[in-house]
Amino acid sequence: MSERMKQGMATRRRVLGNAHVDRAEAAKDGFDAPFQEMITEAAWGHVWSRGTITDRERSMLTIALLAGLGNDAELALHVRATANTGASREDVLEALMHVAIYAGVPRANHAIGIAKRTFEEMGAA
Incomplete structure (x- = not known):
């Protein structure tokens, strides 16, 4: 290796x-x-x-890119990873607000739903 x-x-x-x-x-x-x-x-x-850059910053960039491209499964994976990267729920929302402006409201709206469900699952675990 x-x-x-x-x-x-x-x-x-x-x-x-x-x-x-x-x-x-x-x-x-x-x-x-x-x-x-x-x-x-x-x-x-x-x-x-x-x-x-920090894992937190890289996490936010990754989430925004995945949301903007519509990569839902990878988006949920990286939302779960925020537990390890230090990106907060507020950070994720800020990243997705940028998605709304730069990649489109429908993409951001869909991604916000995925993030909400993923955070709920994380809270229940």
Whole structure:
């Protein structure tokens, strides 16, 4: 395992939590293993591990981008990750307010619904 891969895995675990990463790792097989390795090294090892901005800031950026692009499953995953990144519910709402202006009210409205449900699930857990 390369140093970049090790760093990516450590960052991925810090942000998403061990339970999520363990499930994802257990579910990968010969078909998607190369993809999992690529995102661990590229997204988590190169981008999330840069240290130029905080995990909180990166979390807010990621949530806004995912919402603006309509990536619902990934959006819920990253809303759950706010428990580890330090981004508050207010931070998430601020990010989604930006989505409304720059990517469209329907995208933001849908994302706010996803965030509300995800935060409710997190509170119930």
